[in-house]
Amino acid sequence: MPKQIKLAAHFPGVNNTTVWSDPRSGSQIDFASFEHMARTAERGKFDFIFLAEGLRLREHAGKILDSDVVGRPNTTTVLAALSAVTSRLGLAGTLSSTFNEPYEVARQVSTLDHLSGGRAAWNVVTSPDAFTGQNFRRGGFLKREDRYQRAEEFLTTVRELWDSWAPDAFVGDKKQGVFVREVGRFVHSGPQFDIEGEFTLPRTPQGQPIVIQAGDSDEGREFAAKSADVIFSRHGTLEDGQAFFTDVKRRLAAYGRSYEDLLIMPAATFVLGDTEEEAHEYAREIRYQQVRPATAIQFLEQVWRRDLSEYDADGPLPEVDPDPDAEPLTWGRVQHDKDNLETARKWRALAEEKKLSIRELVIEATTRQQFIGTPQQVAHTVNDYVQSDAADGFVLVPHLTPGGLDEFADKVVPHLQELGVFRADYTGNTLREHLFSQ
Numbered sequence: 204m205p206k207q208i209k210l211a212a213h214f215p216g217v218n219n220t221t222v223w224s225d226p227r228s229g230s231q232i233d234f235a236s237f238e239h240m241a242r243t244a245e246r247g248k249f250d251f252i253f254l255a256e257g258l259r260l261r262e263h264a265g266k267i268l269d270s271d272v273v274g275r276p277n278t279t280t281v282l283a284a285l286s287a288v289t290s291r292l293g294l295a296g297t298l299s300s301t302f303n304e305p306y307e308v309a310r311q312v313s314t315l316d317h318l319s320g321g322r323a324a325w326n327v328v329t330s331p332d333a334f335t336g337q338n339f340r341r342g343g344f345l346k347r348e349d350r351y352q353r354a355e356e357f358l359t360t361v362r363e364l365w366d367s368w369a370p371d372a373f374v375g376d377k378k379q380g381v382f383v384r385e386v387g388r389f390v391h392s393g394p395q396f397d398i399e400g401e402f403t404l405p406r407t408p409q410g411q412p413i414v415i416q417a418g419d420s421d422e423g424r425e426f427a428a429k430s431a432d433v434i435f436s437r438h439g440t441l442e443d444g445q446a447f448f449t450d451v452k453r454r455l456a457a458y459g460r461s462y463e464d465l466l467i468m469p470a471a472t473f474v475l476g477d478t479e480e481e482a483h484e485y486a487r488e489i490r491y492q493q494v495r496p497a498t499a500i501q502f503l504e505q506v507w508r509r510d511l512s513e514y515d516a517d518g519p520l521p522e523v524d525p526d527p528d529a530e531p532l533t534w535g536r537v538q539h540d541k542d543n544l545e546t547a548r549k550w551r552a553l554a555e556e557k558k559l560s561i562r563e564l565v566i567e568a569t570t571r572q573q574f575i576g577t578p579q580q581v582a583h584t585v586n587d588y589v590q591s592d593a594a595d596g597f598v599l600v601p602h603l604t605p606g607g608l609d610e611f612a613d614k615v616v617p618h619l620q621e622l623g624v625f626r627a628d629y630t631g632n633t634l635r636e637h638l639f640s641q
């Protein structure tokens with residue numbers, strides 16, 4: 204039997220992927236938008252809907268970055284509301300292990316799992332920047348190693364709390380008047396957390412909610428291999444995906460885990476058309492909407508760490524090099540390429556080779572995995588990627604909110620079902636069943 208594909212829907216948050224200026228774009232905050240996308244994902248039998256988290260508005264050169272879509276409601280509140288308008292779809296929320304406390308996160312995610320009948324997932328992120336940390340009591344004091352140390356102990360502690368009630372602790376015997384046999388006591392003593400008491404909720408419908416991890420360094424991959432059910436990655440192209448897949452799956456054995464215990468789901472965008480040419484033409488239009496001239500200059504400034512506002516986005520790259528010693532100009536966005544001079548060198552070579560303007564270069568350099576084509580072609584390509592171990596499935600990132608997923612659910616999913624690589628209907632009720640019992 205071919206590998207079964209996992210699918211998730213990313214509710215677009217900030218990022219220039221989202222084309223908010225399109226006439227069909229709706230609110231990023233109204234519940235109606237979340238409801239629309241969740242219902243679409245459930246109609247398409249998706250595994251889960253996914254919310255990212257950013258706890259400070261991004262800034263560029265001292266101003267709010269308004270090319271990003273501003274505004275992000277609280278994750279667990281949104282997911283709790285979605286649990287009432289869906290019945291099978293998994294509900295995945297990102298909550299930082301750097302800016303929260305284990306007791307509070309354990310309680311929120313456990314509550315969601317209870318409310319939704321076993322559909323909750325927690326995406327553990329370490330949130331890299333001190334800039335965001337300024338919003339919190341302890342500020343951005345954690346170095347990378349310390350963030351992952353905290354994340355590991357954070358997750359261990361949360362799992363201890365989730366497991367603290369025995370499976371048969373809840374009795375509810377009205378005749379005998381016995382409500383619980385024994386409430387869940389916990390004691391956790393470690394370098395990061397020293398807490399004890401009773402956890403306020405019994406074991407959840409899933410036993411333990413699903414744990415997702417998003418973080419790319421060696422520490423991040425090791426953390427995922429040891430503890431996560433799913434990795435949300437940015438390695439969506441075929442070769443890059445395969446390299447990431449091999450690297451991460453190889454790490455599992457050291458923790459006594461097998462290949463199927465950890466699912467790899469990269470972010471991916473898609474553009475559909477009635478013909479292949481139409482889809483490519485539409486994809487091009489979208490890229491130009493996503494990278495407007497001002498956005499292109501901002502991207503360049505992020506790498507160059509210099510004011511480049513005098514440059515023409517339709518002209519050539521600046522002759523000057525990035526300033527390696529300058530403070531970053533962009534705050535609140537994860538910068539994956541750490542060496543600015545090296546990135547600039549690569550970008551220059553690419554621009555020269557293909558004769559690209561600044562805007563064209565940014566479009567070329569920042570385009571992530573895109574599945575482009577007719578619905579049938581896209582279904583085949585997605586399937587080829589999964590069968591050739593570039594991924595176990597994808598977290599789809601539509602460029603329109605909230606209707607951007609509709610076409611995929613209605614037109615691509617049926618082809619995947621015909622290929623026998625995606626469920627015709629849900630066979631289980633919990634997210635754990637969707638992900639692991641096929």
Ligand SMILES: Cc1cc2nc3c(=O)[nH]c(=O)nc-3n(C[C@H](O)[C@H](O)[C@H](O)COP(=O)(O)O)c2cc1C
Nearest residue numbers: 255256328329330331417418419420423435436437
């Ligand atoms: C695909 C991906 C998605 C991420 N999403 C978020 C997010 O929604 N919120 C957040 O605070 N951090 C997010 N992060 C940041 C990571 O949790 C982590 O702090 C960062 O990537 C630095 O760690 P690393 O060097 O291990 O990648 C994301 C990272 C990746 C790779």
